[in-house]
Amino acid sequence: MDQQLLRKREAKCVQDNPPGCTAGCPVHVDVRGMIDAIRKGDYDKGYELFHKMVPFPGIISRICDQHCRTGCKRNEIDEPISINALEKICADKCQNAPKLVRPPLKNQKVAVVGAGLSGLTAALELTRKGYRIVIFEATGRLGGSIWNIPESRLPRELIHKDFAIFEKFPVEINYNTAIGNRGGSIMSFASLCENFDAVFLGVGCKELNSLDLGLEQDASGNLVIDPVTLATSQTKVFAGGSIRLGCENRSPALSISDGKIATISIDRFLQGVSLTANRGKEGSYKTSLYTNIAGVKPQPIVTAAEPASGYNEEEAAQEANRCLSCECKECVKACEYLAHYRGYPKKYAREVYNNLSIVMGIHHANKMINSCSLCGLCEHVCPGNLNMGEICQEARQMMVAKGKMPPSAHEFALRDMQFSNSDRFVLNRHQPGFTASKMVFYPSCQLAASSPHVIKKIYNFLCERIDGGVGLMLGCCGAPANWAGQEDLYKETVQKIEQDWRSLGSPRVITACPSCFSMFKRNLPDMSVEMIWTLFDRIGLPFSEESGMEPKKLAIHDSCTTRHEDQLQTSVRNILGKLGHNIEELPHNRDNTTCCGYGGLMIYVNKEVAHKVINKRIKESEADYVTYCAMCRDNFASQGKRVYHLVDMVFSNDQDNLAEQEVPGYSQRQENRARVKTSLLREVWGETVEEPQSDVKVIIPPSVRQVMDDRTILVDDVKKVIAHAESTGNKLKDLEKDQFIAYYQPVAVTYWVEYSPQDDGFVVHNAYSHRIKITE
Amino acid sequence: MSNHAGQQTVNLVCVKCGINLTLGKIALEYLGSNFPVELYK
Numbered sequence: 026m027d028q029q030l031l032r033k034r035e036a037k038c039v040q041d042n043p044p045g046c047t048a049g050c051p052v053h054v055d056v057r058g059m060i061d062a063i064r065k066g067d068y069d070k071g072y073e074l075f076h077k078m079v080p081f082p083g084i085i086s087r088i089c090d091q092h093c094r095t096g097c098k099r100n101e102i103d104e105p106i107s108i109n110a111l112e113k114i115c116a117d118k119c120q121n122a123p124k125l126v127r128p129p130l131k132n133q134k135v136a137v138v139g140a141g142l143s144g145l146t147a148a149l150e151l152t153r154k155g156y157r158i159v160i161f162e163a164t165g166r167l168g169g170s171i172w173n174i175p176e177s178r179l180p181r182e183l184i185h186k187d188f189a190i191f192e193k194f195p196v197e198i199n200y201n202t203a204i205g206n207r208g209g210s211i212m213s214f215a216s217l218c219e220n221f222d223a224v225f226l227g228v229g230c231k232e233l234n235s236l237d238l239g240l241e242q243d244a245s246g247n248l249v250i251d252p253v254t255l256a257t258s259q260t261k262v263f264a265g266g267s268i269r270l271g272c273e274n275r276s277p278a279l280s281i282s283d284g285k286i287a288t289i290s291i292d293r294f295l296q297g298v299s300l301t302a303n304r305g306k307e308g309s310y311k312t313s314l315y316t317n318i319a320g321v322k323p324q325p326i327v328t329a330a331e332p333a334s335g336y337n338e339e340e341a342a343q344e345a346n347r348c349l350s351c352e353c354k355e356c357v358k359a360c361e362y363l364a365h366y367r368g369y370p371k372k373y374a375r376e377v378y379n380n381l382s383i384v385m386g387i388h389h390a391n392k393m394i395n396s397c398s399l400c401g402l403c404e405h406v407c408p409g410n411l412n413m414g415e416i417c418q419e420a421r422q423m424m425v426a427k428g429k430m431p432p433s434a435h436e437f438a439l440r441d442m443q444f445s446n447s448d449r450f451v452l453n454r455h456q457p458g459f460t461a462s463k464m465v466f467y468p469s470c471q472l473a474a475s476s477p478h479v480i481k482k483i484y485n486f487l488c489e490r491i492d493g494g495v496g497l498m499l500g501c502c503g504a505p506a507n508w509a510g511q512e513d514l515y516k517e518t519v520q521k522i523e524q525d526w527r528s529l530g531s532p533r534v535i536t537a538c539p540s541c542f543s544m545f546k547r548n549l550p551d552m553s554v555e556m557i558w559t560l561f562d563r564i565g566l567p568f569s570e571e572s573g574m575e576p577k578k579l580a581i582h583d584s585c586t587t588r589h590e591d592q593l594q595t596s597v598r599n600i601l602g603k604l605g606h607n608i609e610e611l612p613h614n615r616d617n618t619t620c621c622g623y624g625g626l627m628i629y630v631n632k633e634v635a636h637k638v639i640n641k642r643i644k645e646s647e648a649d650y651v652t653y654c655a656m657c658r659d660n661f662a663s664q665g666k667r668v669y670h671l672v673d674m675v676f677s678n679d680q681d682n683l684a685e686q687e688v689p690g691y692s693q694r695q696e697n698r699a700r701v702k703t704s705l706l707r708e709v710w711g712e713t714v715e716e717p718q719s720d721v722k723v724i725i726p727p728s729v730r731q732v733m734d735d736r737t738i739l740v741d742d743v744k745k746v747i748a749h750a751e752s753t754g755n756k757l758k759d760l761e762k763d764q765f766i767a768y769y770q771p772v773a774v775t776y777w778v779e780y781s782p783q784d785d786g787f788v789v790h791n792a793y794s795h796r797i798k799i800t801e
Numbered sequence: 802m803s804n805h806a807g808q809q810t811v812n813l814v815c816v817k818c819g820i821n822l823t824l825g826k827i828a829l830e831y832l833g834s835n836f837p838v839e840l841y842k
């Protein structure tokens with residue numbers, strides 16, 4: 026994943042963009058943060074955030090013209106937040122104003138002509154950057170036109186308090202000093218320009234001609250000012266405030282914004298860098314932050330009981346509570362995995378990229394990258410369609426390619442896949458008595474593991490209903506390799522499947538697993554593939570006497586791998602209807618469905634997150650669930666949910682206990698698959714199959730079985746250790762417990778078993794494994 | 802495995818040679834990195 030692609034991906038996430046209020050505010054006050062502080066009664070913090078962007082907080086807290094309110098999201102619901110009133114209470118209640126630091130002085134001198142809000146802002150901001158500032162003001166006081174505002178609205182002590190800052194900074198102020206090239210001016214503008222390195226012109230709404238500055242004017246006599254940089258026709262002269270806005274459009278907020286924009290330009294000019302590069306987001310703009318307001322109720326704006334003194338604390342808190350704290354995080358709300366890591370995709374994308382870039386050291390994001398279920402829900406809910414799964418899967422592929430994938434991450438799932446694609450399970454046959462197949466049934470490894478008893482019934486039913494022969498293919502579709510980022514292994518697996526399928530004459534594939542369906546559909550373009558449910562919806566169900574389950578209310582869980590298969594989802598609902606059940610739709614359904622915790626191998630990599638995912642899902646409804654994927658069923662059942670697999674509802678006779686069917690452990694799953702193959706060979710093809718002779722007989726108590734499943738250790742692994750220890754004599758004896766301890770490393774993992782002999786077998790007391798190799 | 806490494810003393814005997822396990826230096830390898838530890842052997 027190169028830097029450019031990463032940028033493109035993460036640019037889809039708008040969560041970092043400011044809320045509408047901040048973007049609308051010409052100086053970008055963090056209104057959301059300030060309001061959050063007010064909610065907590067922390068006015069010092071609120072004031073700090075306000076003051077951070079506003080140089081004269083006392084004045085602005087009374088007179089701001091609130092461009093922020095135009096951008097406020099609440100406009101779409103009722104009325105925007107009363108932001109200036111909240112700023113006022115922060116300014117009034119603040120006990121500890123933050124201190125301003127004085128930077129080392131630079132040599133360059135800047136003249137500020139006119140001490141209105143724009144000029145004073147430029148003067149203060151440039152001083153804070155270390156420039157030497159000289160102010161030239163035509164009258165005898167600072168503030169310009171703000172003195173025209175009635176005292177009742179703008180108490181004079183606030184003006185004095187805000188401007189006291191100029192006594193603390195080395196700013197030279199020349200009062201009663203008009204600048205211009207006409208008579209009456211104390212100093213000519215031309216000589217000013219000669220004596221200073223840069224000039225900011227903020228003379229308010231004056232009749233320009235009366236000043237005769239020699240700067241370019243447009244047809245209507247206005248000064249020509251670049252809207253982005255505030256540069257004038259003379260290189261070192263910048264201008265802003267009411268001289269730019271015009272007398273009719275005076276705006277305190279825009280004036281201080283101009284002072285700030287000019288500061289950036291003058292600083293760049295004096296440093297000799299580009300005036301125009303990267304200047305997108307200064308002043309007021311429209312944000313691209315998305316905020317979901319569905320379900321937000323209208324709430325009238327809070328009015329102060331005493332308008333003259335503004336909000337009291339209670340009123341301020343009430344108004345603050347109307348604020349939506351705008352943010353996107355649609356994906357985080359929908360996905361437990363994203364919520365677990367306490368960030369959002371833009372942040373995660375960076376972490377993934379950093380993780381891939383470091384050569385040595387700890388790869389902190391490994392587990393995060395490997396925990397995503399690759400389910401695609403984020404892409405579906407994201408306004409910019411960012412797919413975190415795509416990022417995680419690519420990252421896995423790169424980790425594998427560079428040898429940086431910890432082998433422990435996916436080892437068990439890959440071994441399980443290897444089993445399913447070994448001789449123990451794989452089978453490719455035409456229907457008995459046929460030499461060709463019109464269709465081929467591909468039940469999937471997980472259905473065979475989870476509901477072994479139904480495979481033969483489905484197959485017989487298909488053979489009965491479909492003319493022209495129904496073949497059978499047993500195996501694993503390769504999803505684990507695909508999800509693990511093992512591209513080579515996946516390709517190899519798919520090629521093998523394709524070969525077997527072609528050798529049967531490339532019949533139409535009917536599968537009973539949504540993952541197989543989506544894997545084949547996506548990666549085997551020549552293969553025509555369908556799920557049993559759309560087929561059954563067309564050809565009808567095998568209504569036998571036994572399948573008489575009481576009609577009930579069932580909530581459908583759609584599989585995430587088939588989230589865009591609208592026809593399939595409809596067929597599943599049709600079939601439930603034909604069975605006489607009442608369907609409940611979950612809040613997340615169809616293309617908006619969630620993963621069950623199996624996708625992307627989440628459950629093997631991060632049980633904690635997978636359990637969160639499962640538990641959130643099973644609590645969406647009290648009703649029993651019905652799934653059409655074996656893993657979905659097993660994952661929900663493992664956390665105590667009553668859940669049916671649709672296939673069991675149609676094909677099983679043991680109707681009553683279906684929802685409580687026990688989830689088979691990992692060893693049992695493999696045994697079930699092997700048994701499906703042998704019983705089909707015997708019962709359908711009439712072949713004699715030798716049972717493989719097990720050399721070691723083990724007795725495993727249920728508690729140890731549980732421990733083994735948690736540690737993904739198979740009965741087979743344990744047998745190998747004991748067989749090895751018994752044949753070589755390489756074992757230890759624990760004298761206290763009177764037990765043997767032995768280990769064996771068949772491939773990468775070393776297994777340890779504590780056991781003792783009993784009759785003709787061995788009792789297993791404990792088993793554990795590790796990947797650290799003992800070299801000496 | 803850690804069940805045993807953490808204990809102060811162990812009462813383990815090698816079945817083949819009948820000798821008690823004692824602490825000794827062992828080299829371990831994980832993901833291509835080597836590190837020595839002291840364990841019973």
Ligand code: SF4
Nearest residue numbers: 038039353354356407
């Ligand atoms: S949905 Fe998620 S990824 Fe998309 S913009 Fe919102 S926070 Fe970012």
Ligand code: SF4
Nearest residue numbers: 046097098348349351
């Ligand atoms: S609701 Fe709050 S955070 Fe959202 S735009 Fe309005 S003031 Fe800002």
Ligand code: SF4
Nearest residue numbers: 360398400401403414
């Ligand atoms: S688990 Fe699904 S919704 Fe969550 S980040 Fe991964 S792909 Fe997106």
